[in-house]
Amino acid sequence: MRKALAVGQKEFRQIARDRRTLMILLFVPIFFLLLYGYALNWDIRHVRLAVEDRDRTTESRALVSAFVNSGYFDLVAQVTDGQITGLMDRNEVRAVLVIPYGLSRNVQTGRSSLVEVLLNGDNANTATTVAGYAQTILQSESARFQVTFRRAGGPRAPILTVQPRVWYNPELRSTLFLVPGLIAYIAMITAVVSTALSIVREKERGTMEQVRMAPLDAFSFIVGKTIPYFAISLVSAIGIILAAMALFGLPVRGSWPLLLLALSLFLVGALGLGLLVSSLADTQQVAFQVALLASFLPTLMLSGFIFPISSMPAFLRAVTVVVPAKYFLIALRGIVLKGAGIATFWEELVALTVFAAITLVLASVRLKRQWT
Amino acid sequence: MNAITVTDLTRRFGAFTAVDRVTFDVRQGEIFGFLGANGAGKSTTIRMLCGLLAPTSGTATVGGVDVSRDPEGVKRRIGYMSQRFSLYEQLTVDQNIRFFGGLYGLAGDRFERRRRFVIEMAGLEGRERTRTVDLAGGWRQRLALGCAILHEPPIVFLDEPTGGVDPLSRRRFWALIDALSADGVTVLVTTHYLDEAEHCHRLAIINAGRLAAIGSTDELKRIFADRPIVEIHAANPVEAMRRLDAMPEVEKTSVFGTAVHAVLKGNVEDGASRVSARLAEAGVDVSAIGPVQPSLEDVFLEVVEQAR
Numbered sequence: 001m002r003k004a005l006a007v008g009q010k011e012f013r014q015i016a017r018d019r020r021t022l023m024i025l026l027f028v029p030i031f032f033l034l035l036y037g038y039a040l041n042w043d044i045r046h047v048r049l050a051v052e053d054r055d056r057t058t059e060s061r062a063l064v065s066a067f068v069n070s071g072y073f074d075l076v077a078q079v080t081d082g083q084i085t086g087l088m089d090r091n092e093v094r095a096v097l098v099i100p101y102g103l104s105r106n107v108q109t110g111r112s113s114l115v116e117v118l119l120n121g122d123n124a125n126t127a128t129t130v131a132g133y134a135q136t137i138l139q140s141e142s143a144r145f146q147v148t149f150r151r152a153g154g155p156r157a158p159i160l161t162v163q164p165r166v167w168y169n170p171e172l173r174s175t176l177f178l179v180p181g182l183i184a185y186i187a188m189i190t191a192v193v194s195t196a197l198s199i200v201r202e203k204e205r206g207t208m209e210q211v212r213m214a215p216l217d218a219f220s221f222i223v224g225k226t227i228p229y230f231a232i233s234l235v236s237a238i239g240i241i242l243a244a245m246a247l248f249g250l251p252v253r254g255s256w257p258l259l260l261l262a263l264s265l266f267l268v269g270a271l272g273l274g275l276l277v278s279s280l281a282d283t284q285q286v287a288f289q290v291a292l293l294a295s296f297l298p299t300l301m302l303s304g305f306i307f308p309i310s311s312m313p314a315f316l317r318a319v320t321v322v323v324p325a326k327y328f329l330i331a332l333r334g335i336v337l338k339g340a341g342i343a344t345f346w347e348e349l350v351a352l353t354v355f356a357a358i359t360l361v362l363a364s365v366r367l368k369r370q371w372t
Numbered sequence: 373m374n375a376i377t378v379t380d381l382t383r384r385f386g387a388f389t390a391v392d393r394v395t396f397d398v399r400q401g402e403i404f405g406f407l408g409a410n411g412a413g414k415s416t417t418i419r420m421l422c423g424l425l426a427p428t429s430g431t432a433t434v435g436g437v438d439v440s441r442d443p444e445g446v447k448r449r450i451g452y453m454s455q456r457f458s459l460y461e462q463l464t465v466d467q468n469i470r471f472f473g474g475l476y477g478l479a480g481d482r483f484e485r486r487r488r489f490v491i492e493m494a495g496l497e498g499r500e501r502t503r504t505v506d507l508a509g510g511w512r513q514r515l516a517l518g519c520a521i522l523h524e525p526p527i528v529f530l531d532e533p534t535g536g537v538d539p540l541s542r543r544r545f546w547a548l549i550d551a552l553s554a555d556g557v558t559v560l561v562t563t564h565y566l567d568e569a570e571h572c573h574r575l576a577i578i579n580a581g582r583l584a585a586i587g588s589t590d591e592l593k594r595i596f597a598d599r600p601i602v603e604i605h606a607a608n609p610v611e612a613m614r615r616l617d618a619m620p621e622v623e624k625t626s627v628f629g630t631a632v633h634a635v636l637k638g639n640v641e642d643g644a645s646r647v648s649a650r651l652a653e654a655g656v657d658v659s660a661i662g663p664v665q666p667s668l669e670d671v672f673l674e675v676v677e678q679a680r
Contacts, residue, residue: 006474010460010467017462017503210458210519213422214475215447 003216007224011198015228025194025232029186030243036182037248044129049073050093052080057104059145063115066141067097072133084118094120095130107145176251179244180332181305184325185296186240187263188270191233192295193288195274199225199367200287203278218368222360226271233267234260253339262335262345265352266328270295272359273324279366299325327351375400375527375558376421380430383416390416392581393430398560398574400526403553405572406562407672413581414562418529421560423447435527448476451525455532457516461505465496468504468519476523490518493548510541517548521557528552530561534568546571566668575668577675584679585671595674596666598638599623602647603664605631607657615654621646626673633670 015021049067053060067073076093077083087093098116106113117134119127202208211221241259244250252259273294281287301307302316303325309317320326327348334340342349376398383391391413398404408414419425421434423443432439435449459468469490473483491497494514496507504512513533521528530549534542546568549559553573561572569575570589577585577592585592606612609632613625616634621643623635636643648661 002477003475006471009474010463010471013467014460014462205461206454206456206458207460209424209454210452211475212424213447213450213452214472215444215477216475217444 001220004220004224004227007211007216007221008227011225011228014198015232021194021197025190026236026239029190029236029240032186033179033182033240033243034247036185037179037244044133045072047073047095047130047133048076048093050077050079050084050087050096051075052084052096052098053078054101055099055103059104059107060099063099063103063138063141064097066137067134070133070137072130088118088120091120095134097134176248176337177333178305179248179250180329180336181303181325183237183240183244184266184303184328184332185299185305187233187237187267188295188299188325189292190236191229191267191270192274192277193291194233195225195229195271196277196281196287196291197284198229199275199278200281200284203282204284212371218371219364221371222275222364222367226268226275229271229274230264230267233270234264237263237267250336252336254335254341258342259332259335262328262331262349262352265349265356266324269324269352269356269359272356272363275363276359276366279363279370298323302326304329322355324352324355327355373400374398375402376404376432376434376560378417378421378430378432381417381420381427381432382429383420383425384428389581391420391427394578394581394583396576396583396586398558400558401553401556402574403549403559403561403572405569405575406560406578407564407566407569407575408562408578409564409676412578414578415531417578418531418560418562421446422450422452422529448523449525449527451520451523451528453516453520453528453530453533455535457512459504459512459516459519462503464501464503465491465507465515466500468515469522472519472522478523486522486524490515490522494518509537510544513537513541513545514548517545521552526556527558527560530559532562532564534563534565542568566672569668577672579676579679582679585675589668589671592668592671592675593666595671595678596635600636600643600663601666601670602634602636602644603628603631603660603662604634604647604651604658605660606651607659612651612656612658615651615656616647619647619650624677626670628667628669633664635670635674 015025051064051067053064064075068075073095077087079087079096084096088096096116096118098118100113100115103113103115115138117131117138119130119134199208202211238260241250241252245252274291277287277291277294281290298319299305302309302312302320302323304320305325309320309326312320331345331348331352334345338344374397378394378396381391381394382389394413394417406414406417416425420427421432421439423434423439423446426443427440434446437445437449439446460471463471466487469487473479473487478486491500494511494517496502496511496515499507499511504515507515517530517533534545537545542565549561549571553559561568563569572589574586574588575592576583585595604612604616609627609630613627613632616622616625616632621636623637625632625634627633634647636647644661644663648658651658651661
């Protein structure tokens, strides 16, 4: 064990000396988070809105200000009927809110009004999203009118009879959905690549042979190699989570100890995968490519990070069984977004443990065989 | 007492036999040289002796330990330094020593004493905090040796330890090896610098996996027995060689720098002057000619040729 510590201490010093590795391990992940977090953003803000207010009452103005205050819409014009087509054609506005005459009277008498929202449909995704925003705003305003006037059988929703309920992300903020995936993705890549490179580098430079000449068993070597990278990737992953909380408003609704447990299991599996890669490759170049291939693609495509697993064909669904990020994401989203307890995702934690055990055992066996 | 005993040691890789029934032993405190061309099987033999590679057949005991039965026991008793001076380049001199000290389980006073010894031996006083990548070749070489003998092993393996090092550093390095040997440490060294081989008490010449010759330099030179060697300096060595090869007294010729060595047949009386006369007859411009003692290079070439 003392020898494993000697290896670990040496590794720490090497990492501290090697600015490049340290940067990769500590800062690139957060840089990734910023890049992906902002670029992979399906939210739409600053939708240029025109308003045709035919009612011009307190209630109609309240409705307009609800749109403006939501943060999603920028009011660019008050218009009359004839102007709308032109504005939409020239793409000067992306949405028009048409408030009917008599809204105020209807509200007070408890009758329903039809509020129109015209959307520029050239980008279907954007339009759907904006429609969602508008719906939500109108519903909440309708509810507010009801409360204000306390009329039995009061006004129904001015426009909508459907009432979609969105859980966990009432504003449908896509970052909240994406950030846990990013955490898994970044942690996986850095852990796998850094571990794989660190061992293959020793093979390349001949220091591996020197170490093998010493009375040191393969197991101590592996433990010594794993400890520093585990510690650093854990720090790095926590850094990403904190950054996501600060920058993207990621809530951590569940317990931190559970979060750390899931994170640790996931990272140990990633380190095991890195060790396994290092036992397959003899040059840093090959190791880097294999490590990226083994971590990057499955985590991005097959973990449910971006594409829902449930809509994959059966064959791909079967492949996702061996993607650790899949289990980690379920646990992570559960803890972070839903505040779920261990009862709901203990199976995923078991799966992560199994993955870690298998990769570590395979890597040890392979490295041991190469050791003598 | 023998520090290393090797009997019929063989290692095959598939159909290729890298080491073929090699037998020799090395006495305690001896500097034993392992001479051979690249790919002759030197490194494979060393790797087996270090417990890194299992022999296909045959036995080897190192420091009294059988390498097949207890490779870990062998590792505790030996020091190993390769031609690559395998240090961690980004770490400082001190950090490298600390790491290898940790690997060999050195601690406390003993570690401190050995650390100071290595720094002093390598001449690295005041450079403890220098990264090894910034050290010149000679220093790195001596530091690598220091890390290999940190745990005071009775047997040291050096695999081409002087590659890429300037002549002055090589000289200094061999002085360290001599000192180790004087302290009773057994040194097995591979090299293809023949001048370095002269430092060895005994040499083994290995060719195509087989042991071709073994003995002290003087013993090895007896391979020429009564066959004299004549060294010829000629204005046109190529022409001189062509003429020499045609003479009945000459067994073979080889180029030595700007000179030509001609090995004469043993039964030829007064060979040197007869060869000289024939060259003059043929009109070859000879500036100097005379008998010389066989060098190790003559021996090496002769042994390798005979083995073919």
